[in-house]
Amino acid sequence: MRKPTPAAVSCLQIQTPMSSRGRHTAALLLVGLTLPSLSAGQADVDSLTAQATAGAPNAQFELAGLYARGEGGLEQDLAVAADWFRSSASQGHADAQLTIGVYYLLGQGVAQDHEEAVRWFRLAGDQDNVFALNNLGVIYQGVPEPFQVDQPIRLDHSASVRFFRRAAELGHGVSAINLGVKYRDGDGVDRNPAEAFRWYFHAAQLGEVTALGEVGAMYAAGNGVEQDDVEAYHWLELATLHMAGGDREVLLLDREMVAERLTAAEIAEAERRAERWVPTRAGR
Numbered sequence: 166m167r168k169p170t171p172a173a174v175s176c177l178q179i180q181t182p183m184s185s186r187g188r189h190t191a192a193l194l195l196v197g198l199t200l201p202s203l204s205a206g207q208a209d210v211d212s213l214t215a216q217a218t219a220g221a222p223n224a225q226f227e228l229a230g231l232y233a234r235g236e237g238g239l240e241q242d243l244a245v246a247a248d249w250f251r252s253s254a255s256q257g258h259a260d261a262q263l264t265i266g267v268y269y270l271l272g273q274g275v276a277q278d279h280e281e282a283v284r285w286f287r288l289a290g291d292q293d294n295v296f297a298l299n300n301l302g303v304i305y306q307g308v309p310e311p312f313q314v315d316q317p318i319r320l321d322h323s324a325s326v327r328f329f330r331r332a333a334e335l336g337h338g339v340s341a342i343n344l345g346v347k348y349r350d351g352d353g354v355d356r357n358p359a360e361a362f363r364w365y366f367h368a369a370q371l372g373e374v375t376a377l378g379e380v381g382a383m384y385a386a387g388n389g390v391e392q393d394d395v396e397a398y399h400w401l402e403l404a405t406l407h408m409a410g411g412d413r414e415v416l417l418l419d420r421e422m423v424a425e426r427l428t429a430a431e432i433a434e435a436e437r438r439a440e441r442w443v444p445t446r447a448g449r
Contacts, residue, residue: 322353
């Protein structure tokens with residue numbers, strides 16, 4: 166069987182207010198649904214099925230992905246996909262553990278069960294799967310309305326912070342934003358603007374677009390960091406280059422307010438910094 170291409174991650178995001186001005190939002194990555202990117206022919210499907218039936222976890226995961234999407238000549242069947250994801254997950258496949266957790270969270274192919282979702286996310290998180298860790302952080306701070314059940318998981322904001330921190334330390338930019346929100350609001354931790362800035366900045370350095378404008382706003386206000394209009398303009402400029410629509414219009418206004426306090430030479434320096442900036446590495 167030919168080697169499959171790497172797994173692709175699709176994400177369902179819930180937008181929540183991120184700043185007291187109500188102008189920026191944090192994307193809480195609730196669903197990091199990982200499916201194998203595989204365009205299989207019939208020969209591949211037959212081979213995958215044989216290997217999956219023999220108990221190979223990678224083949225089970227890949228076959229589940231084909232059933233989940235209805236590809237490779239297979240009819241879409243989420244219940245069958247869930248069975249194969251669960252079989253793979255039971256053998257320690259971290260992406261399968263994440264995915265079957267998502268299925269239980271959504272009630273997709275299985276009966277909705279948040280306790281089972283948490284169990285699988287924890288297993289994946291034990292293997293440093295950052296999407297599972299972030300999902301746990303979201304669940305323990307309160308599952309958003311579209312995914313709530315009659316018997317929700319007990320809230321634990323301290324645990325939420327721990328999961329966000331672990332994923333952020335592993336390089337997950339959205340978790341770094343979420344951790345910044347925690348420190349900004351004093352939710353599960355003592356309110357600490359400097360720590361909030363540190364994690365927003367970490368997310369921005371990883372290339373998380375949402376964090377760019379927040380870092381600029383914090384530099385402009387001297388909130389959690391020493392006030393610096395050149396740095397504020399630099400980060401707001403970066404944000405305007407990557408944002409679109411109404412968010413970009415707000416950021417343009419913020420940038421122009423900062424520009425009024427700068428000289429032409431200082432603006433030129435800020436723009437040079439923006440032109441030279443590259444993320445430290447792509448966020449996960």
